[in-house]
Amino acid sequence: MSAASDRARYYLERSVPELQLFSRLALFTPAEITAIARKRSDFEHVLNSNGSTPRDYIRYATYEMNLDALRKKRCKRLGVKGRVGEQQWSGQRTVFFIFERGVKKFPGEKGLWNEYISFCTQARANKKLAKVFTAVLRLRPRDWAMWVRAAKYYAEVQGDIGTARSYLQRGLRFCPEERRLWIEYARLEMGYLGKLAARRRILGLEGREEKTEEEQGSEDVIALPEISAEDMRGDEMKGVEEVDVNALVRLKDAPAYTGAIPMAIFDAGMKQFGDEVGFAVQFFELVALYESVPAAKTVLEHIHNRIQSAGPESAELVVCEAILHTFGIETTSAEFPAALSASLGTLKRGTLHLPAAEHARLGERAVQYLATCLQHDGELDEGIQQVLEASIARHARLVDTGSSGRHEQLDVLADSLAHEGRIAAAGVLRAIATSQTAT
Numbered sequence: 001m002s003a004a005s006d007r008a009r010y011y012l013e014r015s016v017p018e019l020q021l022f023s024r025l026a027l028f029t030p031a032e033i034t035a036i037a038r039k040r041s042d043f044e045h046v047l048n049s050n051g052s053t054p055r056d057y058i059r060y061a062t063y064e065m066n067l068d069a070l071r072k073k074r075c076k077r078l079g080v081k082g083r084v085g086e087q088q089w090s091g092q093r094t095v096f097f098i099f100e101r102g103v104k105k106f107p108g109e110k111g112l113w114n115e116y117i118s119f120c121t122q123a124r125a126n127k128k129l130a131k132v133f134t135a136v137l138r139l140r141p142r143d144w145a146m147w148v149r150a151a152k153y154y155a156e157v158q159g160d161i162g163t164a165r166s167y168l169q170r171g172l173r174f175c176p177e178e179r180r181l182w183i184e185y186a187r188l189e190m191g192y193l194g195k196l197a198a199r200r201r202i203l204g205l206e207g208r209e210e211k212t213e214e215e216q217g218s219e220d221v222i223a224l225p226e227i228s229a230e231d232m233r234g235d236e237m238k239g240v241e242e243v244d245v246n247a248l249v250r251l252k253d254a255p256a257y258t259g260a261i262p263m264a265i266f267d268a269g270m271k272q273f274g275d276e277v278g279f280a281v282q283f284f285e286l287v288a289l290y291e292s293v294p295a296a297k298t299v300l301e302h303i304h305n306r307i308q309s310a311g312p313e314s315a316e317l318v319v320c321e322a323i324l325h326t327f328g329i330e331t332t333s334a335e336f337p338a339a340l341s342a343s344l345g346t347l348k349r350g351t352l353h354l355p356a357a358e359h360a361r362l363g364e365r366a367v368q369y370l371a372t373c374l375q376h377d378g379e380l381d382e383g384i385q386q387v388l389e390a391s392i393a394r395h396a397r398l399v400d401t402g403s404s405g406r407h408e409q410l411d412v413l414a415d416s417l418a419h420e421g422r423i424a425a426a427g428v429l430r431a432i433a434t435s436q437t438a439t
Contacts, residue, residue, distance in 0.1 A: 008044035015040060015094070027074045039063065047101070054109040057102030061119065064095045092123055107139050113146075121153065129153070133167075144178040147171025151188060161192050179279055182269040183286055189262045190290045190299075196257060197293055259295030262287065263302045275310040277317075284320050288327065297328050315362035318350030319369055332379050340373070340384065344391060351398070363398025368416065370395065375427070 019037060022028045028036065043060040046052055068091030074080075099116040106112055113136045120129040133150045140146060147167050155164035168185045175181050266283050273279045284303045290296045304324060307317050325343035329336050347366050354362060374380070374388045414430045 004045070004048040004050075007048040008041065011044050011048075012037070012041055018094075022071075025078070025080055027071060027078070027080070036067065052105070054102060054106045054112040057098055057106075057112060058115050061095050061098045061102075061115065064091065064098065065119070067091070068095070092125070095119060095123075096125075096128065103135070110140070110143070110146075113140075117149065121157070126158065137170075141174040144171060144175040144181045147175070147181065148184045151184070155188055155192070161188075164188055176272055179269070179273065179282065182265065182272070182279070183282055186262050186265050186283060186286055189265065190287060190293060190296070193257065193259070193262075193293045193295055194290055257295060259299040259302075262295075262299050266299070266303060266306070270306060270310075275306075277307060277310055277314060280307045280310065281316045281320070284323075288323055291328055297324070300324055300327060313350075313354065315350065315354060315358045315365060318346060318354065318362060319365040322346040322350075322366070323369055326373065331373065331384075337381075337384060340387070344387075347391075347395070359398045363395045366395040367392050367399070371414075 015037075019033050022033055022036075023030065043056070043063065046056050047060065071091060096119075099112070099119065102112050103109070103116060113132070117129065117132055117136075120132055133146075133153075137143070137146055137150065147170065151164040151167040151171075154160045154167065165185075165188070168181065168188060171181055172185065266280075269279060269283065270276070280303055284300060284307075287296055287299050287303065300320075301324065304317070304320050307314075307320060322343040325346065326336065326339045329339050347362075350362055351359065370388055370392045374385065374392070380388075411430060414427075
């Protein structure tokens with residue numbers, strides 16, 4: 001016990017200059033400083049005992065984060081600025097030090113690593129975070145979610161698509177059997193294509209031809225600032241002046257822009273999973289979320305063709321084909337009625353030709369697809385809206401409801417859509433279910 005007390009005393013002595021600074025700047029009263037010292041003493045004695053847990057380190061770090069937030073507020077109120085107010089106070093360093101001690105003592109504790117990563121992200125400590133990701137993935141190379149988290153950070157926060165790809169590619173070497181990692185890699189690439197397409201639209205480059213043959217080329221990676229929905233709603237030209245316009249023009253025919261990378265990921269995944277239709281459908285449904293990406297339909301057609309060659313016709317194949325008919329076509333355009341007619345014809349053919357065992361799955365997937373079309377009901381022609389509602393009701397009857405009613409089954413399907421993030425489509429199904437209950 002004396003060794004634990006000596007270690008606690010050592011760490012407490014390190015914080016004495018900070019407490020003296022608090023007193024000299026009058027940021028805290030003498031009573032508050034005493035309370036801070038006592039609280040730190042309690043934490044240090046717990047951490048240096050044999051019975052400490054990862055949760056104790058998280059609680060201590062949280063306390064120091066809150067103390068730092070209070071210190072900043074009082075510095076601002078008292079007008080304390082510059083070196084004295086900021087650089088001499090090592091609030092962030094204290095929290096880093098606590099987490100470093102924690103992960104050293106409990107290297108296999110994922111929750112502690114996650115808290116450490118969250119703090120580094122919040123503090124914008126990019127160099128520190130790079131070291132943390134390296135350390136945790138060296139210890140936990142089979143943790144597919146950590147590879148995804150690292151990739152998302154570099155893609156979404158740093159805008160570094162190259163490093164993000166590197167993390168996911170290394171993750172797939174360690175976790176090739178984890179299909180969610182393959183899907184997340186596809187999500188990264190489709191999101192990147194969406195950002196490139198948005199930049200081209202903002203700059204008015206869609207349809208612009210290259211000036212010379214020498215300008216054409218393959219550029220798989222172009223470092224671009226992140227563009228989000230918030231950017232599009234606000235100052236749409238923010239950061240655009242930093243983009244190489246000629247590079248975006250040349251990119252139109254590059255493999256990175258024509259969907260070659262997502263298709264390569266899909267092909268490699270199908271090889272890994274033995275042409276499993278379930279994986280192909282997951283991939284198809286992900287890509288179908290990116291209607292604004294010019295290459296998305298090409299990728300979807302590639303997936304559909306692979307599903308066709310993988311085995312006999314199935315409910316999933318029928319619905320994928322139905323989606324392709326309307327994909328990328330605005331519901332208010334003149335082309336939509338004909339596309340919808342072809343789509344409904346595909347679903348009807350599936351109902352007639354598929355075995356009865358496939359009908360429930362066909363009905364479920366068809367209802368979810370049609371609800372996605374109907375989510376724009378405020379913009380739809382009244383006749384098209386009625387056709388979609390009738391089709392949803394008809395396909396809902398294919399689903400095996402057991403003892404529950406059709407409206408209850410629609411609620412179940414709505415919950416599934418909501419879980420996938422398609423909130424508008426889920427609301428459509430719930431509204432139809434409510435109307436059926438009322439009648």
